[in-house]
Amino acid sequence: MEYFRSGLKSVLGAPAPGTQPTGAETVERLVSRVSTSTLLEDRRDACRALKALSRKYRLEVGAQGMDVLRQVLELDRSDCEIIGYCLDTLCNITSKEVFEEESESNLNIKVNVGEQFTEMFIKNAENVTLVLSFLEEYDFRVRWPAVKLLTSLLASKPKEIQDVILVSPMGVSKLMDLLVESREVIRNDALLLLINLTKSNANIQKIVAFENAFDRLFDVIREEGFTDGGIVVEDCMLLMLNLLKNNTSNINFFKEGSYIQKLAPMFILPDNLEEVGWSPQKVSNMHCVLQLVRTLVSPTNPVQIVTSCQKTMRNANLLEALCNILMASGVPADILTETINTVGEVIRGNLTNQEYFAGVMAPSNPPRPAIVVLLMSMVNEKQPFTLRCAVLYCFQCFLFKNEIGQEQVVQTLLPSSTNSTLTTGQLLCGGLFSADSLSCWFSSVALSHTLIENPAQREQLLRVLLATNLGSQPVSLLHQCAVFLQQTTKLQAKIGILMLLAMWMSHCPQAVQVFLNVPGAMAFLTAQTSASEFDNNEEILQGLCAFLMGLCVAFNDNSVQNYSKENLSQLIEKRVGTETYCTKLGEISRHEVYAKAAKQPQIRAKHSSELLLEFEFCKLFKALEPVIIKALGVQRDLSNGMSELSLSEHENALLLQYKELIRDQDKKLQDVHKSLSNLQRENQDLKGQIEELRQTNSQLHDQNTLLKAQMQLSGTAVAEPGNDKVKQLEAELVEKDAELERLRKDQDDLLELLTDQDTKLNAFKNRLKELGETVEDGDSEDNSAGSDNEV
Amino acid sequence: MSYAYLFKYIIIGDTGVGKSCLLLQFTDKRFQPVHDLTIGVEFGARMITIDGKQIKLQIWDTAGQEAFRSITRSYYRGAAGALLVYDITRRETFNHLTTWLDDARQHSNSNMVIMLIGNKSDLESRREVKKEEGEAFAREHGLVFMETSAKTAANVEEAFINTAKEIYEKIQEGVFDINNEANGIKIGPQHSPTNPSLPGAGGAGGSQGSSCC
Numbered sequence A: 001m002e003y004f005r006s007g008l009k010s011v012l013g014a015p016a017p018g019t020q021p022t023g024a025e026t027v028e029r030l031v032s033r034v035s036t037s038t039l040l041e042d043r044r045d046a047c048r049a050l051k052a053l054s055r056k057y058r059l060e061v062g063a064q065g066m067d068v069l070r071q072v073l074e075l076d077r078s079d080c081e082i083i084g085y086c087l088d089t090l091c092n093i094t095s096k097e098v099f100e101e102e103s104e105s106n107l108n109i110k111v112n113v114g115e116q117f118t119e120m121f122i123k124n125a126e127n128v129t130l131v132l133s134f135l136e137e138y139d140f141r142v143r144w145p146a147v148k149l150l151t152s153l154l155a156s157k158p159k160e161i162q163d164v165i166l167v168s169p170m171g172v173s174k175l176m177d178l179l180v181e182s183r184e185v186i187r188n189d190a191l192l193l194l195i196n197l198t199k200s201n202a203n204i205q206k207i208v209a210f211e212n213a214f215d216r217l218f219d220v221i222r223e224e225g226f227t228d229g230g231i232v233v234e235d236c237m238l239l240m241l242n243l244l245k246n247n248t249s250n251i252n253f254f255k256e257g258s259y260i261q262k263l264a265p266m267f268i269l270p271d272n273l274e275e276v277g278w279s280p281q282k283v284s285n286m287h288c289v290l291q292l293v294r295t296l297v298s299p300t301n302p303v304q305i306v307t308s309c310q311k312t313m314r315n316a317n318l319l320e321a322l323c324n325i326l327m328a329s330g331v332p333a334d335i336l337t338e339t340i341n342t343v344g345e346v347i348r349g350n351l352t353n354q355e356y357f358a359g360v361m362a363p364s365n366p367p368r369p370a371i372v373v374l375l376m377s378m379v380n381e382k383q384p385f386t387l388r389c390a391v392l393y394c395f396q397c398f399l400f401k402n403e404i405g406q407e408q409v410v411q412t413l414l415p416s417s418t419n420s421t422l423t424t425g426q427l428l429c430g431g432l433f434s435a436d437s438l439s440c441w442f443s444s445v446a447l448s449h450t451l452i453e454n455p456a457q458r459e460q461l462l463r464v465l466l467a468t469n470l471g472s473q474p475v476s477l478l479h480q481c482a483v484f485l486q487q488t489t490k491l492q493a494k495i496g497i498l499m500l501l502a503m504w505m506s507h508c509p510q511a512v513q514v515f516l517n518v519p520g521a522m523a524f525l526t527a528q529t530s531a532s533e534f535d536n537n538e539e540i541l542q543g544l545c546a547f548l549m550g551l552c553v554a555f556n557d558n559s560v561q562n563y564s565k566e567n568l569s570q571l572i573e574k575r576v577g578t579e580t581y582c583t584k585l586g587e588i589s590r591h592e593v594y595a596k597a598a599k600q601p602q603i604r605a606k607h608s609s610e611l612l613l614e615f616e617f618c619k620l621f622k623a624l625e626p627v628i629i630k631a632l633g634v635q636r637d638l639s640n641g642m643s644e645l646s647l648s649e650h651e652n653a654l655l656l657q658y659k660e661l662i663r664d665q666d667k668k669l670q671d672v673h674k675s676l677s678n679l680q681r682e683n684q685d686l687k688g689q690i691e692e693l694r695q696t697n698s699q700l701h702d703q704n705t706l707l708k709a710q711m712q713l714s715g716t717a718v719a720e721p722g723n724d725k726v727k728q729l730e731a732e733l734v735e736k737d738a739e740l741e742r743l744r745k746d747q748d749d750l751l752e753l754l755t756d757q758d759t760k761l762n763a764f765k766n767r768l769k770e771l772g773e774t775v776e777d778g779d780s781e782d783n784s785a786g787s788d789n790e791v
Numbered sequence B: 001m002s003y004a005y006l007f008k009y010i011i012i013g014d015t016g017v018g019k020s021c022l023l024l025q026f027t028d029k030r031f032q033p034v035h036d037l038t039i040g041v042e043f044g045a046r047m048i049t050i051d052g053k054q055i056k057l058q059i060w061d062t063a064g065q066e067a068f069r070s071i072t073r074s075y076y077r078g079a080a081g082a083l084l085v086y087d088i089t090r091r092e093t094f095n096h097l098t099t100w101l102d103d104a105r106q107h108s109n110s111n112m113v114i115m116l117i118g119n120k121s122d123l124e125s126r127r128e129v130k131k132e133e134g135e136a137f138a139r140e141h142g143l144v145f146m147e148t149s150a151k152t153a154a155n156v157e158e159a160f161i162n163t164a165k166e167i168y169e170k171i172q173e174g175v176f177d178i179n180n181e182a183n184g185i186k187i188g189p190q191h192s193p194t195n196p197s198l199p200g201a202g203g204a205g206g207s208q209g210s211s212c213c
């Protein structure tokens, strides 16, 4: 008995003083009252009490009460009060949260009870449908807890709940109706519920959109005061973001439904903004609207969609409003940064928008193009790093598929332009050879974007001359780049310049020619490529040098003596070794920096030292690596002078033999491949089975824990009153023993009597026989059978 | 672009009958020869003119495969019109029509206009369902009927536009409650503020609406 008591203590924590009932007993009594009482009043009181206990004694209420609560939901659905208590109780026991009240008493239970109860509750999908149906009840006491319960269930088992709601008739539309709910708590909680419900489930996202979500949400946003509104506005936009992210169908719907026009006014800054300032909530709201715009025109969306969204954004004056933010004063730095990114994506690859952007003037004195002002920030060390990255991205977007823009930038560098004002080109050139390696990297990348897919500008840029020292001859920009490359000690600057040179020299023999004529340039590349040791990230530098060498071979018009195609490939073979060369080249695409940069056009880095490779360069590298390998290979083949035509008959026969052999081996290889993939599939299956078993096992384990807890509870529940009961039973036993004794005695007496009677009966029978009467034979058996039946 | 009305449509029917192709032909005037199985639902839109009024059609093309049935049902209630499509070269798609119709009637609002479409009329040599059979089915169930080809574009415009005309007429007759968005109808922005309950009062229609696209 004492054992059970201590077990109970450990579960419930509190010592049970004297006769006071423990929590578990109370819960048990309440549960039985709910299930047995015929009076609604009674059941209601019990449910209210259960709700009050459901945090502290969550385990007990959940383990004993789940089924009963469920029954009430079904049978007492006409009584809003009791339903409310039930839903609240279920909400508590399925909550993922650990309540303060319970943590002190249940420290020893490690399983997530809330999740376990959620799993138990939703095992029957009808339970979820039942809860959904309570959303239709207008009574606050029902509707609100129903929303909260769904939120709680969703938090523990998002995927399962999504699936159930998706297939339950009108499930989503019941939730959507809550967005027009006049009681704000319900509406706001429903909003949060929808945010969680729509996460990464395209089907639900589409249904929610179909159910007029955008209209509803814009209504709420308007009622709440647009971006000046509170957190509800932010929630509305978060939901919209969920609906649109990577969901082309919904983006199309958003555009076709003229919702972009509704976004535009949110970017118009009020005149008195400088007085009222930017509240933290306003900053958050602005961030969300900016994210919304970017989601619509994200470079990862299909081009067709992006283009038409961009067009609508221009026509709705959204682009204009964004540009005004760029030029406004007092805008917080992170909003400004995100606006720059957003402007970039709104103009990216769209000529009309790019031209509009080029025409935007900053209200400076003298007035300067916005692009120039932005680039000034990019090459300014004092500006925040993320802002500088954003400017570069925006500038890249401006040049993306924009031949005119590319030409305009290069134009500002050419000798003919006698412009005395600061130009984009001058800023970039200044940045290129700056002592700040980040400015150098930014400027190199920016300048390289004027050359993408634009052979004309590669040649034009060769005409750019720089005056180095006073009095000495001006040198070409490319020459200066190659010199700077050898002089600078900074890795980031070197890599920037190498990427610019690579873009410049690819498909441009004239640029290659200029480069090869720079003293020491080739020697530098060779030394780097053949170096066998490297520090941190220097493998990228060496790879880039190898790449540039390769470009010198591939795009060589043999115009420089000593550096013909042939000469250079021999140089690579002799000085570096073909194998080493290929390894070095391969270093680039194997590096994690490459993988990161190649992922998306936007530059994403937390720290400036992470900036090494860039998106467009990665594309160039990917396209030209095989070209270079081929260029080197072809050279080698020609020098060997081997071709099938020049083979002798004997050699030809040999060749055929080898071919046969290869074909044979090829077939075998294929077979082996096939069986390998079979085995892999089998392995996969087995792994799946193991995983399944593992899950079942862990489920069972959890259930076991729960059951143990439950058993301890019920065990003690029985043991407590059992103490008295045993005594009672013992007394009864004594009584019964006595009774049994008595009965036995009676039986003995009766048996004696029976024997007596038997003797008498036999005597009578004999007498009858003597008297000549016929008596049935075998009577003794028959008689005994008869008496058996009668007993 | 402003509109006088907006109608929501759904396209339903067995997999492979050409629902997505019909939509693509209608919105982009293109034909897609490869069966690009629809997963769940895809959205498309186009503006048309009826009775001098601009009408925006928002169309949800649903997946015909059985596995998506419970998902696609969510779209029935909010639609004003449905194109129920079968393939004239595959009789089983015609045989399934009653199931589709029952499902639609059960989950949609009662005023939803249903247009029955026998698609792939360009494949005359492989025809398995006679035009008369389609007509008879439509007559029996009170549907409008047409044979179309998403490939040659024959009757595609008509199918979408005639459905809109039906809906438009129902609005004029006052059958539809246009203030209830659950019916799949919305009044254009410049029409609603003055007198939303009188659909005819919109005046000269979309021609003088503000131009934002």
Ligand SMILES: Nc1nc2c(ncn2[C@@H]2O[C@H](COP(=O)(O)OP(=O)(O)OP(=O)(O)O)[C@@H](O)[C@H]2O)c(=O)[nH]1
Binding pocket: B013, B014, B015, B016, B017, B018, B019, B020, B021, B022, B032, B033, B034, B035, B036, B037, B038, B039, B062, B063, B064, B065, B119, B120, B121, B122, B123, B148, B149, B150, B151, B152
């Ligand atoms: N000849 C011809 N082929 C058609 C026509 N319409 C569709 N097809 C072809 O039929 C096949 C299926 O067309 P889809 O539009 O993808 O079919 P669906 O009804 O959307 O199918 P689900 O998305 O699975 O429901 C494609 O190969 C189309 O090229 C038509 O009018 N004529």
Ligand SMILES: [Mg+2]
Binding pocket: B019, B020, B021, B036, B037, B038, B061, B062, B063, B064
């Ligand atoms: Mg389809």
